[in-house]
Amino acid sequence: MGHGKIRARLRSSLYTFSCTNAPKKSVEFDELQGPGFSRVVMCNQPLLYKYRNNSTSTTKYNALTFLPIALFEQFNRVANIYFLIAAILSVTPYGPYNPISAIAPLAFVVGLSMVKELLEDWQRMLQDWKVNMRPALVYNANGSFETQPWKKIKVGDVVKVEKDTFFPADLLLLSSNYDDGICYVETMNLDGETNLKVKRAMDVTLDLDNDASFQDFKATIKCEDPNPSLYTFVGNFEYDKKIYPIDPSQILLRDSKLRNTSYVYGVVIFTGHDTKVMQNSTRSPSKRSRIERKMDKIIYILFSVLVVVSLVSSSGFAYMTKYKMPDWWYLHAPDNKDLYNPDKPTVSGFYHLITALILYGYLIPISLYVSIEIVKVLQASFINQDMHMYHEETETPALARTSNLNEELGQVDTILSDKTGTLTCNQMDFLKCSIAGIPYGQGASEVEAAAVRKMSMDLDAEDFDHFSSEDSTYEEEVELETVVTSNDQDHKRRIKGFSFEDNRLTSRCWWKLPNPDVHFLFFRVLAVCQTAIPEENHETGEYNYEAESPDEGAFLVAAREFGFEFIKRTQGSVTVREADPSSPEPVERDFKILNILEFTSKRKRMTVIVRDDKEEIFLFCKGADTIIFDRLSDKGRTYEKATTKHLNDYGEGGLRTLVFAYKKLDEDEYRSWNSEFQKAKNSVSSDRDDVLEDLSDKMERELILVGASAVEDKLQQGVPQCIDSLAQAGLKIWVLTGDKMETAINIGFSCSLLRQGMHQICISTKDMLANESVQNTKSDILMQITDGSRMMKEETDPDAAYALIIDGKALTYALDEELKTQFLKLAVACASVICCRVSPKQKALVVRLVKEGTGKTTLAIGDGANDVGMIQEADIGIGISGVEGMQAVMSSDFAIAQFRYLERLLVVHGHWFYKRIAQMICYFFYKNIAFGLTLFYYEICTAFSGNSVYDDWYMILYNVAVTSLPVMSLGVLEQDVSSEICLEFPALYQQGPKNLFFGWYRIIGWMCNGVYTSVVIFCLTIFIFSDPPYRSEGQTPDMSIVGATMFTCIVCAVNTQIALLLSHFTWIQHCFIWGSIVVWFSFLIIYGVILPETSTGSYQVFTETLAPTPLFWMTILLVVMASVIPYFIHASLLRSFQPEDHHIIQEIKYLKKDVLDRRMWRRERRKGRHTAKIGFSARVDAKIRQLKGRIQKKGAHLAPQEML
């Protein structure tokens, strides 16, 4: 959290080109001692102090710790501990079977998980190795720079870093190829920002600018200890017996890149894990999916079943031992050990309990965890490989950073989205402006265009029928898309960031306009009041700008087009080439920058104080309208009224606005203020920032308004369509943005979160006086909330939709303990919610409120460092791995390149994953219950003695070989409907949030099925194979024959069951399912031919006794059929008389009704369209409903959809 603030601070400190570069007062040496400030770096004498070396390791384990740590993690799971104890106990005489049967599956399962861990760690190690072996130029004792791998770099080394390479460690910048010691740095890997930042060396070290000058370089740096704060640095530099303070702008951080600078020299301060970037790397909090948490509960249930069954069994045993066993002379009891001692039945019972607990362990699916893990890794690779989520332009595939949450993607209820960079592309187009109360700019914003488009579409709707019905939605999308892209192309033909169309201004003759002096000042503010860096494009001779925000870039481009071309920035000045009435050629003018008062989200304004070529001092200011209007002088309000009107117009058009103002300063006035300001700046007191803030505030008053600008925040490709389908999928979408309410509402309109006819409930703090008490505000907010709720309650129209818009200030109160439940209730009832002006922290709080308040799955999506909090807080965090960089991605669970891929990620992958995992877990329980209970039934037949009818090897094979692959193919490959249909019928997604496939009804159902199967298998086999001979040769069945038959029945039955469960058979499923049965028979054959001492009863059991016996085969057929028939009846009844959505669609597809009968229901669908709530969503909903009505004679209906 708080990343936004930090980022703002980073900017501010980087862009303070304060001319007052006078030596600041150094921090006293004494202050830099004691805890937290102990580091001493002897420059160029790296061996004097011993600090960690520069090699880094991100691996979880090393060769020594791998086994203990990885094992510990494995046995952190309850089930694994149980199996471990079971394995240990099975070595004792109480073990019901061969110890190998207990140890082998456990070893297999744990081994597999550990191999997976090992491979992952190996990948990390390779990556570390690559990083550690990167070459760096390090100064050596011989007086030259030699290439060494990164890991060899030591604290105190002088290194030379060349253009476009990464800094190997945290460095103190000494000098660069520029005379003034500046260098440009790209910090994308740290904070995700792509714009360049300027770093500047201290004046004293500027002369160390060639390789030779380091011969006698000796200096000492005393500084803070390693810490994760990227934007602060406290330290002193002692050189030539003088002490200089170091500030963060002289620190070059590891993993940032040198740009636009040929080389720099630096001294290593922090190495390896001490560097700020490594200190910052935290493992994102591990999240577990809802299904897995529920699965744990089921495992506990099974544990209880296990305990109960074991208790029954051991009491039975105790009873038998006491009353019956003394008569059974053939058992030769009593025993000298207490195992079979009729005199001590409790002791025998206790020992037997141990045996039973191990024996019935088959009720707990040992391989469940590892199977799920493997399945999820494979699923995640499907996300990574999906070509439909691969962004060609940036060559970015989707990336599942964790595979824990795959199925959670299918259960999302609420999406909380950032706006900038997520819904919009963070690319600004200068579109309109208002100067001296005159509006300029004729281009239409996208919102306006969208409105026009929507209207024309409604008109077209009448003619929709002639589209081929198959891909109507698709065509609509294409239509939309072409409009959008054609717009894009239009823009590209012109200038990036500039869509302004108005000859009055672009003709570069400002002096011919009315109020020329105001226009002149407007342009000048535009060109001078900024912190960008110009870059000359050598081909065109034009300048491009590296600006801190895209708005600023747009302003500079606009200024350039208006004839005020910013061409150069030096340490203390900017140079602007200005169109001038006095000369035909533009005039270059230098402005000495005296002060820059930075833009922060708190201040919402930025000011520069400059001295122009006429030695006059000006203050130029740009900022948010409300802020600037508050600071205007009385005579500066000439254009306020007209400008306000224009600002409102722009706001309605979805544009971002800024207001420009200036003031002229007296030399004396400035000087007195500046001295105070410098003093405050150089002070080291803790309230320094507050004092500076106050002083800035004092200066930025009595301004004169010149005009306002409007830039357009462009929507990302496909966003409205994506939001439409997500809405059809029943997802609620909340937008959390830092923008102001009007902009947010406009974006809401353009991405169809809002629409005409929707009731908007706006909650905001009234423009009240500052002294209004907190309590009053709170009650005011409460009133607004209750009003809104009442309004909704009184609404009679079932189709009415509400939207809630709340601003950051009101949100502070709404998130308060007292109000938050009411607020949440209202918000949940609304179709869409937009929170504007929210801070990063509030974003996280809103996510928490929704997550905890509704108990449903939340998904947060964002791209910037300010979204990190909410991404980590949400059940699923998604980072946009687009332009803004890696910060959000690094803390996310999934990364996609564009917002529109969210649709596929959720509606296709999420939907599949959810069903796959849910069915997989249910089936797992089913198959283990089906098997485990037969052991118990047989127990009863053996006087509870703890004997099993199966050979030990059969039991080992059960979980490992003969049932594991089919269920994994279910988990990896099952598709209820194809991806196209998922996209076409997003309402199918609701099966996830409603948890139709992992509700208790399903789980219990599957468990009952398991119980039933076990009963059928056991009883039928036992009754058929009881006393009478089972072959024409007269032999009677013995234990090994009954065991092998029963086990064959189980293998066939559970594999037939999964075949019935699947609805999607590729050759892989066929291979696995039928292959498992084949594997079982081959095992039986192979096991039968090895040494009879090993296979004992199973020796040649198949070839000699079972295979030639008709009864054996007839039993299998009978048992398999009898055990799957109830499921089959249930499934077919359900499908015929109470079908689920995907059943209907499968059936339509199967019968090809979608092709044959589409025209008719399309027409019907269109009739219902006007009454429906919004565009696509309502349409497709009707689609499903009508299809359902068509196929299903009985009126099964879709669950009501959340409509937008």
Add this chain to the structure above:
Amino acid sequence: MASEERSSLSAGVESHRAPVPVHQFKQQNLPACKPVLTPAWVITTYFLIGVLFIPIGFISLRASMGVVEIVDRYDTECVPNSYKSDKVAYVKDMSVSKNCTRYLKVKKRMKAPIYVYYELDNYYQNHRRYVKSRNEQQLLHGLRYNSTSSCRPLELNKGLPIVPCGLVAWSLFNDSYSFSRGAEKLNVNRKNIAWQSDRDHKFGKKVHPFNFQNGTLIGGGKLDSRIPLSDQEDLIVWMRTAALPSFRKLYGRIEEDLDEDDVVIVNLLNNYNTYSFGGKKKIVLSTSSWLGGRNNFLGMTYILVGASSMFIALVFLLLHKLSWARQ
């Protein structure tokens, strides 16, 4: 680092140049058959199950009915009246003659081979302690193999190993039967009653009983130490432990037909102690069919499953007709 990660990933995605099946797999787009349980399919399936199962049921029921079985419980009848109150004492008393004669009337013509079984009841041959108490290695290799701890509590006797060791062998069934029809003796073939594989591979051809039934407590039958284990078929049959507490084991074959109303006289030695635990002893004469012995259960279940499938098919058909009609 991040950029490297990205490039390696995009290299992964480049795999669309991979062979088509691999690509289809990665895009989850493999050709697949998607069976759908349409009403037509469901009804057909149930109907087919019915059509298949009911005939199978009747055929196997017929086979089972064709089997003639004579079961005679003799454990109570074979105890002299004086011992009726204390049967255990009778069976334990070595001095009392254990001879007993039973008359079995053949109700229906029985075709050779007629299998002779003994049937025990309430006898937990599947008890864990019992099942484990044997040693396969020793049975095959005899005295050469001496780690026979699994045979406990009957591993050693007087410090010498027992061959065959363990409870199973020790409790060998030792009632014996001989049959006659009138004055004519009926030959009982007691060869080939055990599995071929057991005789050839599990019981040693050169392993002779040793130190067997020499202890203070004598369990069941004794073995002729001159005959190798592989030829002791009674033992081999006995050692195949039964799955359930009530079981039959093959005793031998009568290789002559028996006619209706024939009376088979069984002379038996009632040695085996089932009286301590109240188990029944029966002698069974049975013919066999292709299905084995008399086993009506299988046929009945087949018919039941088949019939219920048919029934469900009809119900489905009706329901669909109805809902169709309603529409």
